[in-house]
Amino acid sequence: MPIVSCIVDRFTQFAVLGAEEIALLSELELDPRSYAAGTVLCKAGSTATQLFTLVKGWAGIVRHFADGRRQVLDLYLPGQIMRLRELGSEQAQSDLLAFTDIVACPFPRERIDELLARPRLAGALLLTLTAEQGLLTERITNVARRPALERMAHFLLELRTRLGAETGAFELPLTQDVIGDMLGLSSVHVSRTLGRLRRLGLVHMADGQVRLLDIGALETLSGFQVGYLSRPGLPAQTAPATPVAAAPQ
């Protein structure tokens, strides 16, 4: 059975695409390559204009500080286009790092322009970006406003939704160090916090596998709302006339 393109999967959640458009998208994944965990696919400061699609594994954008600390700016899961954020800069602002062994497909930035020439693809691209903005703002709220326990609970729920793990069981191949760098916590405190969640009977963790034991309780605890993650059934273009709300005055 041929592997369906992750990217196509993802984009068809945002728009109805024609055969030609799908072909264009699939071209992004012509060149799959393997990278070992820990590989820096793109170094901060480099002028590389390459983008990547992620096919398999976990990767992220990481920013390093003078004092040795770091911040994970963005976590990529299969189906996402990586480094889209850097389109506007001449120089990469941060590292693109493989957290696990990954398979990714590099492609030149010009491909994006080809996509933009198709209004429907441009629209879908726009929606993937706004979806990512939703993730980012939710993370701001998470980091700025929630104490560690709730923050961690929220993080796990978000992962569950992004991974489509209905049951609440999924693989989490990140070290606590990396998790801390995502959530703005020290690795020590990540350990303590996960321990607390475990002792509360809300989460089971072993061997890089997570099981969320009481999703309702976790949602209540963290104030998690799927809203910011859920994709609309399908956007305007195809949908049977959605009544446009009257303008508020």
Place this chain on the structure above:
Amino acid sequence: MPIVSCIVDRFTQFAVLGAEEIALLSELELDPRSYAAGTVLCKAGSTATQLFTLVKGWAGIVRHFADGRRQVLDLYLPGQIMRLRELGSEQAQSDLLAFTDIVACPFPRERIDELLARPRLAGALLLTLTAEQGLLTERITNVARRPALERMAHFLLELRTRLGAETGAFELPLTQDVIGDMLGLSSVHVSRTLGRLRRLGLVHMADGQVRLLDIGALETLSGFQVGYLSRPGLPAQTAPATPVAAAPQ
């Protein structure tokens, strides 16, 4: 001297546009309206599909929590399209709030589709979004990793750049409460922190006016890098478009 559209100004930083494209953009600003400070232009949960361009004043996206606390997710300055982030959701996730008296132009979501039909506009739109992502990730770093003093310094430097206030003097018409809700600090601690910056001789504040007295020291203190903000083109309002951005060819 006729008022040039803020939006056009902004977009021409990202791409070279033809007359027709500029006309399309200007149409977004056909309907300027005034809203008093404190007005909620768009309520969370509403199904309004309207977007706005901001012509004058300060506005933001605000998220309210059950316990009464809130988080400012995004701060809009003149020239930005507001609520772009909500394009993908059926329901607004958060409030659009006028922090000061503002002038904004509502326009229907369909206009965005018209823009997307023009590859160059689609490209420019994409770049405004990636620029906003840059702002967001920088804020995540700020909130997650920097203690209050550095966080505040970084915030002020970012504002200076966004406002194009070369000299380091600009108006800051936000209450310390709102600033706290942006930075993840209590309003009390905002006061203390600004006081410390003042006593350090780095900042002067009075009457809603800010003067950054030692920009170099502030940059060192906060680890501020213009990189994430600088547009490939030129400093904001002053220069005509330069074709450095990824203009689709």
Place this chain on the structure above:
DNA sequence: CGCCATCTTGAGGTCTATCAATTTCAGTGG
């Protein structure tokens, strides 16, 4: 077995929130 990375657990210190009191100032009305 020893080595290394990761995770766990404890103790002390720092930063920030919270509660509360005070000050400032613009607006209002006597």
Place this chain on the structure above:
DNA sequence: CCACTGAAATTGATAGACCTCAAGATGGCG
């Protein structure tokens, strides 16, 4: 002209959350 009011900012005291340092524990891998 002066008291009164309410929003915003300042300042002090206390408590709690989280960080850092440090010492084990665990487990894969040579």
